[in-house]
Amino acid sequence: MSKTEELRHSLKLYFIMGSQNCEKDPSDVLREAIAGGITMFQFREKGPDAKQGEERVEFARELQKICKEHNIPFIVNDDVQLAVQIDADGVHIGQDDENAHIAREKLKGKILGVSAHNLEEVKEAIKNGADYVGMGPVYPTKTKKDALAVQGTDIIKEVRNSRIDIPIVGIGGITAHTAGNVIESGADGVSIISAISQADSPLDEAKQLRKAIFG
Numbered sequence: 627m628s629k630t631e632e633l634r635h636s637l638k639l640y641f642i643m644g645s646q647n648c649e650k651d652p653s654d655v656l657r658e659a660i661a662g663g664i665t666m667f668q669f670r671e672k673g674p675d676a677k678q679g680e681e682r683v684e685f686a687r688e689l690q691k692i693c694k695e696h697n698i699p700f701i702v703n704d705d706v707q708l709a710v711q712i713d714a715d716g717v718h719i720g721q722d723d724e725n726a727h728i729a730r731e732k733l734k735g736k737i738l739g740v741s742a743h744n745l746e747e748v749k750e751a752i753k754n755g756a757d758y759v760g761m762g763p764v765y766p767t768k769t770k771k772d773a774l775a776v777q778g779t780d781i782i783k784e785v786r787n788s789r790i791d792i793p794i795v796g797i798g799g800i801t802a803h804t805a806g807n808v809i810e811s812g813a814d815g816v817s818i819i820s821a822i823s824q825a826d827s828p829l830d831e832a833k834q835l836r837k838a839i840f841g
């Protein structure tokens with residue numbers, strides 16, 4: 627399998643989480659999500675109650691260890707320096723984060739994901755060396771307070787209709803009921819925070835999502 631094909635597979639069920647998203651112990655939530663079949667993980671420790679400093683680094687290492695034990699790629703949200711420090715598998719940055727071109731330079735050989743909300747941002751991300759783009763919010767979400775306007779799946783279709791082949795993952799309000807639509811629109815995978823992290827059973831929820839994605 628080529629590196630891109632491998633990445634397309636890893637993006638299928640991309641779980642994102644930080645301590646602020648969990649009611650149970652985050653390590654247990656992550657273990658359950660892995661048992662349920664997630665294919666990639668993003669460490670997103672963010673917001674007013676987020677862990678800081680050394681405690682944050684230790685928390686990242688704890689979740690990274692769980693991912694390593696199960697061969698799940700471990701991506702850091704926003705923080706390129708942390709990704710380098712703990713030798714993460716990659717980083718995901720948004721339009722308001724560190725410049726993607728500079729992040730690419732600092733993370734040679736690692737996975738670089740970039741958020742994009744329109745065709746221009748997708749093209750710019752490709753120029754800057756992104757390996758995949760995260761597009762959304764596809765549906766309404768309560769998880770990200772500063773999220774831009776809901777886009778539906780049209781923007782993903784538009785990118786695919788422009789014959790742009792970069793791996794795409796949809797994000798924002800996606801559940802097991804809607805994941806299939808996101809894939810049908812041309813996305814390689816779905817990124818999920820609350821549907822898994824807030825589920826009574828993250829394991830069962832991940833299983834349901836897998837069914838919707840893989841059939």
Ligand SMILES: Cc1ncc(COP(=O)(O)OP(=O)(O)O)c(N)n1
Nearest residue numbers: 704718719720721741760761797817
């Ligand atoms: C896979 C994926 N796609 C999009 C985002 C959003 O990134 P960003 O716009 O920088 O917002 P924050 O997550 O940093 O609040 C993401 N994290 N992951």
Ligand SMILES: Cc1ncsc1CCOP(=O)(O)O
Nearest residue numbers: 767769770798799818819820
């Ligand atoms: C980080 C992010 N970026 C766009 S929407 C969103 C939040 C996704 O969370 P949820 O899956 O709970 O809607």
Ligand SMILES: [Mg+2]
Nearest residue numbers: 704719720723
């Ligand atoms: Mg960001």
